[in-house]
Amino acid sequence: MEAAHGGASYLISNYVFPNDLHVHWSMMIVLYPYLSGLVDGAFIVAALYYVFGVKSLKPIARFSLIFALSFLFCVGLPVMLHLGRPERNLNMLVTPSPSSAMAGGGYLFMVTLTVLLLLILFLYRAFLVTKQHESKGLKRLFYQVLTFGSDNVSEEALALDKKVIKFLAALGIPVATIFHGYVGFLFGGVKANPSWSTPLMPVIFLFSACVSGISGIILAYIVIKRIRKAPIDTACVRTLINTLFGFFILAFSFEMLEVFSHHYLRSGYHHMVQGLLNGPLFTSFWIWQVGICSFGPLLILGWLCLFRVKDSAFVIGSAVVSFILLLQVLFMRWNVIIGGQLMSKSARGYTEFHPEWFDKEGIIAVLVVMAVPFILLFILSRIFPLWVEEKNET
Amino acid sequence: MRDVIEGGDLQSTYNSHVKRIVVGLIVFVVLGFAGKKLLAPKSFGVYGHYRADAIEEAAAVDIRHGTNASCLSCHAFEAKIHLSGQHRTISCEFCHGTYADHAKDGKKIGTLPVKQNEEINTLCLRCHNRAIQARPEEVIKTIIMPAHLEDQKVKTTHFCNQCHHVHAPLRYINRAKRIVGIQETG
Amino acid sequence: MEQPESIFSGDRRQFIKKVLKGTIGGSLLLVLPAGAGNLEVPEQITGIRNRPWELSEQNFAFIVDITRCIGCGSCCVADKREFNVPDGHYRTWVERYLKDFDDAVYVDSPKGGLDGYQKPRTDIKKKIRDTFFVPKLCNMCQEPSCVQVCPVGATYRSPDGFVLVDSDRCVGCAYCIQACPYSARFLHPVTRTAEKCTWCYHRVRRGLLPACVSVCPTGARKFGDLNDPESEVTQILKGPGVITVLKKEMGNWPALYYKGLRREVV
Numbered sequence: 042m043e044a045a046h047g048g049a050s051y052l053i054s055n056y057v058f059p060n061d062l063h064v065h066w067s068m069m070i071v072l073y074p075y076l077s078g079l080v081d082g083a084f085i086v087a088a089l090y091y092v093f094g095v096k097s098l099k100p101i102a103r104f105s106l107i108f109a110l111s112f113l114f115c116v117g118l119p120v121m122l123h124l125g126r127p128e129r130n131l132n133m134l135v136t137p138s139p140s141s142a143m144a145g146g147g148y149l150f151m152v153t154l155t156v157l158l159l160l161i162l163f164l165y166r167a168f169l170v171t172k173q174h175e176s177k178g179l180k181r182l183f184y185q186v187l188t189f190g191s192d193n194v195s196e197e198a199l200a201l202d203k204k205v206i207k208f209l210a211a212l213g214i215p216v217a218t219i220f221h222g223y224v225g226f227l228f229g230g231v232k233a234n235p236s237w238s239t240p241l242m243p244v245i246f247l248f249s250a251c252v253s254g255i256s257g258i259i260l261a262y263i264v265i266k267r268i269r270k271a272p273i274d275t276a277c278v279r280t281l282i283n284t285l286f287g288f289f290i291l292a293f294s295f296e297m298l299e300v301f302s303h304h305y306l307r308s309g310y311h312h313m314v315q316g317l318l319n320g321p322l323f324t325s326f327w328i329w330q331v332g333i334c335s336f337g338p339l340l341i342l343g344w345l346c347l348f349r350v351k352d353s354a355f356v357i358g359s360a361v362v363s364f365i366l367l368l369q370v371l372f373m374r375w376n377v378i379i380g381g382q383l384m385s386k387s388a389r390g391y392t393e394f395h396p397e398w399f400d401k402e403g404i405i406a407v408l409v410v411m412a413v414p415f416i417l418l419f420i421l422s423r424i425f426p427l428w429v430e431e432k433n434e435t
Numbered sequence: 436m437r438d439v440i441e442g443g444d445l446q447s448t449y450n451s452h453v454k455r456i457v458v459g460l461i462v463f464v465v466l467g468f469a470g471k472k473l474l475a476p477k478s479f480g481v482y483g484h485y486r487a488d489a490i491e492e493a494a495a496v497d498i499r500h501g502t503n504a505s506c507l508s509c510h511a512f513e514a515k516i517h518l519s520g521q522h523r524t525i526s527c528e529f530c531h532g533t534y535a536d537h538a539k540d541g542k543k544i545g546t547l548p549v550k551q552n553e554e555i556n557t558l559c560l561r562c563h564n565r566a567i568q569a570r571p572e573e574v575i576k577t578i579i580m581p582a583h584l585e586d587q588k589v590k591t592t593h594f595c596n597q598c599h600h601v602h603a604p605l606r607y608i609n610r611a612k613r614i615v616g617i618q619e620t621g
Numbered sequence: 622m623e624q625p626e627s628i629f630s631g632d633r634r635q636f637i638k639k640v641l642k643g644t645i646g647g648s649l650l651l652v653l654p655a656g657a658g659n660l661e662v663p664e665q666i667t668g669i670r671n672r673p674w675e676l677s678e679q680n681f682a683f684i685v686d687i688t689r690c691i692g693c694g695s696c697c698v699a700d701k702r703e704f705n706v707p708d709g710h711y712r713t714w715v716e717r718y719l720k721d722f723d724d725a726v727y728v729d730s731p732k733g734g735l736d737g738y739q740k741p742r743t744d745i746k747k748k749i750r751d752t753f754f755v756p757k758l759c760n761m762c763q764e765p766s767c768v769q770v771c772p773v774g775a776t777y778r779s780p781d782g783f784v785l786v787d788s789d790r791c792v793g794c795a796y797c798i799q800a801c802p803y804s805a806r807f808l809h810p811v812t813r814t815a816e817k818c819t820w821c822y823h824r825v826r827r828g829l830l831p832a833c834v835s836v837c838p839t840g841a842r843k844f845g846d847l848n849d850p851e852s853e854v855t856q857i858l859k860g861p862g863v864i865t866v867l868k869k870e871m872g873n874w875p876a877l878y879y880k881g882l883r884r885e886v887v
Contacts (some may be wrong), residue, residue, distance in 0.1 A: 045725070051887075056728035058757075058804040059711045065795040065808060070488045125793015125813030132773040132792055135474045140485050143796050144772035159456065166452070191447035198449035205453065232766060232871055233802035309870070386804045388887045389728055438809035465849035476790075482676070485777035487785035490676070494781075499703045500832045505662040526836035529695045533702050559736035562693040562838070568718065568741065570691045573840050 042411040045145065047130045048312020055390035061279050064394045067402040069119035071374045074118045074224045074246060075253065078370065079414075081221035083109035084157065084213055084256010089284065091210035097280040105258050105425045107420050109217075109417040113154055118410050120146075124399050130285055142227040153213075160209040162187060163202050165401045165425050167194050187424075221250045236317065236381045241299050245373075248292035250377040253370035255285040256363035261418075263360045265427070275352045278359050286342040289366065293335050309359065322380045330376055334369035338362050457491075501534030503527055509538075513602060520590075520603025532556060552594050556580075559595045623841065665835065666846055669828035671750035679781035680847040682854040683820060683831075684864075686754050691756040692717060694737035696833035701735065703821065703832040710807040712818040713758040713833055718885055721747040726885045755886050756842060758833070759805040759818035760867060760875030767797035767806065767817075776815065782876065783822050802871045805863040820844070836862045 045053060083105045089095045121127045137144035162169070170192045175185035179194040191198075225246030228237040259281050266273045291421045300318070303311055318326050341362040345355060397403040481487035507514035507525040517523055528534060532547040550558055562570070565577035581591040589598065601604040649699075664670055669715060691792035692715055701711045714733030719742060720726050727745055731738075738754070765784050768776050778784050788840065791814035798806045798815060806817040821831035834844040845854035857880060858864060865882045866875045879886075 050725055053725050054727040056716075056727065056730070057715050059730055059733040060798075060804040060807045062709070063807075065798050123794070125795070126791065129773075129790075131474070132775075134789060135471050136476075136479060136484070136774045138772055138774050138791070139770045141485075141772040141796070143770065143794060146772075155460070189452035189459075191452035191455070192447050193447040193451060195449055196454075201450055201453060227796075230770070231800050233800055326700045382799070385730070386802055388886075391667060464637065477880050479774070482780050483777055484774040486774070486787050486790060489777070489785065489789070490779050490787075492787075493783075493785045493819065494826040495820050498824055498827065498829070500699060500824075500835065502662050502665060502829065502835055508662075522838075524838040524840070526695060526699065526838070528702075529698060529836050557739065560739050562691055564739060566741045567692060567717075567738050567752065568749065569738075569754055574689050 049313070050308075051389050056387050057385035057390040057392045058387045059129060061385040061387065062392050065377060065394065066378055066382060067123070067394075067400075068379075068396060068404070068407050069123040069402045069410070071371070071378050072119040072407060073116065074221070074250075074378075075125075075374050076112050076119065076410075076414070077224055078250030078253050078374075079112045079188055079257050080109045080116065080153070080157075080254070081217045081247070081250040082252065082256075083112070083258055084217040084254070084304040085251050086255055086258050086284075088210055088214050088217075091206060092214065095280060097276045100277045100428065101262055101281070103161075103164060103425070103429065104156065104262065107421050107425050107427055108166070108261060108418060110157055111421055112159060112414045113150075113157060114417055115181070115234040115410070115414045116150065118413065122406060122410070123407075140418055142223050142230055145223050146418050149216075149220045149223060153216050155285075156209055156213045156216050160206065160213060161425060162189075163209065164426060166309050167199065168204055168426070170194050173344075180340050212355060222247055228381070233386060234381050235384065236314050237375065239299060239303075241295055245292065245295045245299065246297060248288055249370045249373055251288040252285065252292050252366055255281055255288060259285070259359050260363040263356060263363075272341065273356055275355060278356060282342065282345050282355075282359050282362075285366070286346050289338065290341065293339070296335075297331075309341060309385075310388050313388055317384055317391065321383050321393070322376055324378045325372060326380070330369060330372040334365050334372055338365050339371065341365075387401065497535065499533045499535035500526075500528050505534055516606065517602040518613065520600070520606055522602055522604055555594050555596050555601065559599075623785075628847055640805065656776075660887055662829070664828040665830040666828050666844075666845070666848060667852075669825075673717055674781075676780035681782060681820070681825065682847050682858060682876065683758075683761065683834075683846060684843040684854055684857055684878045684880055685758075686704070686733060686841050686843065686880045686885065687753055687755060687886075689839045690715065690756055691839055692734065692736045692738040693838065695836045695838060696756060696842060697735045699832040699836040700818070704816075706816075710809070712805075712816070713756065716755045716757060717742075718753050718755060718883070719745060719749050720751040720885065721745070722750050723747070753883060753885060755804070755840075755879075755882075756833075757782065757805075758821065758877065759879040760803050760873070761820060762873035762875045764872065764874050766800040766802065766871070766873055770796045770800040772796065783820060785822060786817065788813055788816075791815050802868050802873060803875075864868040866867075 081235065086098065087102050087105040087109070089100040103411045121130060124130060133144055137147065166188055169188050173181055173188060173192060176184055222243045225243030228234075228246075229239060229242030232238045259278060263273060263278070296422050302313060341358055344350065345358050345362065379394050384392060385392060398405055400406065437602060476488070478487035478489075479485065482490075497596045503517075503526060507517065510527075513527075517527070530550060536545050537547050559581065560573060563577050565579050567577075570577050583595055584591045587598070597599075598607065622703055653727065666852055687709050694715060696713055697711070697715060697844065704712060706712055711733040712728055714735075715738075716728055716730045716734070718726055718728050725747070727742065731741065734754075761782065763778075763782075765776075765778055767786060768778055770864060771777075772794060773790055773792055775787045776784065777787070793807055793808060793813045795815065798808060801817075806815055808814070809816045821829070821833075823836075824831055830844050831842075834842045843854055843857070845852035847855055847858070849855060862880065863882075864878045864880060867882075868875075868887065
């Protein structure tokens with residue numbers, strides 16, 4: 042019997058370093074890039090309208106921003122649940138290490154929140170001023186605060202607002218990009234992990250963030266409109282689907298390039314990554330992420346974008362493909378983050394991950410964290426109407 | 436040309452809100468950085484991006500192990516035997532427990548365990564079991580149990596310390612050999 | 622075998638008489654100042670105590686000699702006791718490597734070697750050609766990736782070359798644990814902050830050897846002052862012979878050196 046040679050011979054005894062048995066970055070750390078990716082993707086959709094003037098996206102332009110804001114308010118939640126000492130989280134703001142990607146998170150979050158919040162407040166300012174005049178007491182004070190104590194809606198003021206909106210939206214593109222891009226670099230900068238340390242990591246994270254954001258917008262738009270029994274602007278959905286197709290081709294190409302390139306080069310600890318993808322991660326990577334959730338959507342998107350499809354079928358197809366792609370991005374985050382930790386640094390074995398139900402990073406906690414942004418979206422929609430035709434303003 | 440709207444309780448120009456936002460942001464940033472400076476620990480940044488006081492805190496951690504010298508300084512009887520034998524490089528505290536569990540400020544605060552019977556066999560075999568194969572002969576002498584007992588024509592229920600003094604393992608062996616007249620093996 | 626001279630000649634009664642006569646008291650450097658159970662024992666690293674500790678002038682080396690490790694696990698036990706290391710986590714551990722005649726390598730480390738290696742592996746059906754033990758601990762890198770990624774400055778490389786953790790600052794994000802190529806770090810389940818081997822900084826500062834070095838019966842672990850030209854580590858590092866480090870390609874420039882390291886070790 043021929044003995045295994047080369048890298049494969051390292052995996053005979055499945056030896057895991059004693060300190061590698063435990064997976065430290067669990068499901069909350071999978072959720073953090075997922076949520077921040079949704080923020081980034083939703084913002085890019087809004088930017089396509091406000092900066093690049095894609096008129097067909099007008100119906101969901103404001104919706105995308107409110108959607109982004111609801112998720113942005115929640116990005117801190119998985120992080121706080123993960124930290125061993127969450128009460129010390131201010132340390133990241135008080136003594137951020139200039140060499141640590143993670144230290145950038147706190148400040149980048151504040152900048153992103155400022156830009157997004159200001160953008161929304163400027164967009165809705167005329168409407169909020171009207172609401173201010175219609176209200177009394179505490180509610181009136183609330184609207185005054187939101188309008189920065191100004192009820193000037195003269196033409197000059199509105200013209201200034203338009204300039205500020207353009208500026209903020211344009212500024213928002215690099216801000217949102219860096220806000221999610223640093224998360225990708227957080228992983229890309231870890232040389233000790235063979236599946237994380239690649240310069241492509243921020244790129245892959247960014248493109249798949251756009252995929253998740255656009256899919257999230259499409260699915261939320263269709264679902265909310267259906268619940269309210271309101272009409273769906275199919276031209277808008279078609280534009281979104283075309284954009285989604287483009288971003289997904291890019292994201293998927295980079296993901297596959299990464300795998301193929303390492304497979305060809307076979308350098309370093311490649312045998313670990315190969316053993317991981319063909320072993321513990323076979324089902325969740327090849328069957329789910331690549332097979333069902335990538336090739337499936339490629340076919341559906343191809344059909345939707347390249348063929349003449351009736352509106353009713355188009356809407357259903359869009360909702361289905363968006364849902365599958367939201368799953369694809371979640372699988373991708375899972376396979377990279379948790380999958381990457383299954384490889385022991387011994388280069389000789391793999392550990393196992395067992396999700397708990399009731400842990401602070403457990404399944405129930407994950408479901409709660411995923412639900413909170415939607416609750417926030419509902420609350421925010423009461424303050425900032427999601428669609429233009431529901432307001433008495435232009 | 437200013438278009439000042441007079442009405443209600445607000446008097447705003449066309450750019451009041453922008454001015455307020457800019458001022459507000461500047462105030463927030465200034466206060467933020469002031470707060471950052473105030474909240475940062477005092478010794479931070481002296482040598483690098485960390486709390487310099489942490490170095491001395493790390494140096495002040497309590498010691499739990501003494502050294503063999505600290506044990507032998509009180510236990511002179513055992514010292515004489517231990518230092519004369521092949522086990523002189525073995526730590527007393529490995530078999531018996533740490534100094535910190537035994538003495539403090541010159542007073543005994545606890546009794547350290549002494550291994551008995553099967554525990555002794557287990558402890559000896561930790562190092563001397565040849566079945567592990569990785570133990571070079573020039574570093575340590577190894578045996579296989581129960582073959583060792585059979586070779587020495589001794590009951591296989593014997594514990595190691597029935598022939599070997601745990602602190603000086605060849606002490607009785609050599610004494611026996613001298614009595615019988617066999618050359619000492621050193 | 623030579624008989625030791627001087628103070629220990631004679632029996633216990635004689636010894637006590639000598640102490641009471643005061644001939645021994647001074648030379649024994651006996652027990653100590655009150656407060657925190659601090660104790661003074663004869664210096665193990667010469668020269669540390671008779672001069673102030675200048676942070677920027679220290680230069681220590683830790684060498685692991687694979688040819689002398691017998692897998693007794695004394696180091697693991699001592700380390701666990703010195704720091705009350707929680708079960709399932711390890712500041713140091715010992716690995717066993719088995720090699721068969723087809724060059725296949727089987728590695729294990731049951732409980733990190735805490736119980737030593739009392740029994741051979743029974744699960745390998747092939748004939749074993751060779752076995753050896755490899756102690757592992759923090760590599761005290763000169764360009765530590767753990768320090769690079771810590772977001773709050775809780776882990777750092779002190780000017781005297783020790784990579785340490787400030788438990789008061791650590792937020793328990795576990796980024797350093799991901800970044801360490803040697804898996805030297807873990808998250809303490811009770812304090813929920815990061816921890817790792819410190820080369821017993823608290824002992825070295827007092828002129829004592831790290832606990833694992835102090836208890837090693839065969840001299841497989843060596844620690845010493847490179848500023849001392851007579852120290853064993855200086856002799857080894859300045860002399861001929863192959864000295865290696867683990868995972869050199871990572872670019873961390875570890876300060877933990879291995880003598881007699883085999884190519885199968887990662």
